[in-house]
Amino acid sequence: FDDFSKYVEITESEKQNFLTATNRLIGKVLLQSQPKIQNHTVNKGIATSGAACFSFLRVDFAMTEAIEPYIYEINEFPFANEKGHLGDVQRKAYRELFQMIGLDQVPIVSSERSKYEMDHLGGWSPVVIDDVLINK
Numbered sequence: 267f268d269d270f271s272k273y274v275e276i277t278e279s280e281k282q283n284f285l286t287a288t289n290r291l292i293g294k295v296l297l298q299s300q301p302k303i304q305n306h307t308v309n310k311g312i313a314t315s316g317a318a319c320f321s322f323l324r325v326d327f328a329m330t331e332a333i334e335p336y337i338y339e340i341n342e343f344p345f346a347n348e349k350g351h352l353g354d355v356q357r358k359a360y361r362e363l364f365q366m367i368g369l370d371q372v373p374i375v376s377s378e379r380s381k382y383e384m385d386h387l388g389g390w391s392p393v394v395i396d397d398v399l400i401n402k
Contacts, residue, residue, distance in 0.1 A: 267281075267285075274329075280333050283333070284329060284334070284335065288327065288335040289391065289393060291335050291337060292325055292337070293393040295337065295340065296323075296393055322342070322359075322363055323340055323341065323342055325339075325340050325341075326338040326339050326340075359389075362389055362390060363390070366383050366387055366388055366390055367379075368382055
């Protein structure tokens with residue numbers, strides 16, 4: 267996004283406002299869809315484990331001329347069905363996800379899981395709405 271921001275010549279302030287608006291928009295969509303996402307076969311039981319991360323989503327979005335976010339689609343478990351097509355970006359995303367949720371560690375007790383994840387975000391961004399972290 268840094269390279270794109272320079273290319274379209276938006277200011278640092280506009281960039282930060284766009285990122286905040288994007289985070290809020292994604293959060294509002296997730297709040298509305300959260301029960302369905304949590305009931306997905308892959309996600310069952312994850313929320314009860316104390317995990318802050320309960321799904322792997324990729325958001326495809328655009329920027330309007332007014333520098334506002336526009337969501338095209340949200341993909342749950344992106345790349346999961348693409349056999350043999352994982353590139354560096356996908357590998358890095360999954361590696362960071364597995365490290366963030368502690369799959370490279372001995373089992374983490376549920377009371378410590380959320381803090382562990384927040385301390386190991388890597389390139390991931392938590393979704394925050396009105397200063398409240400969406401974590402369950």
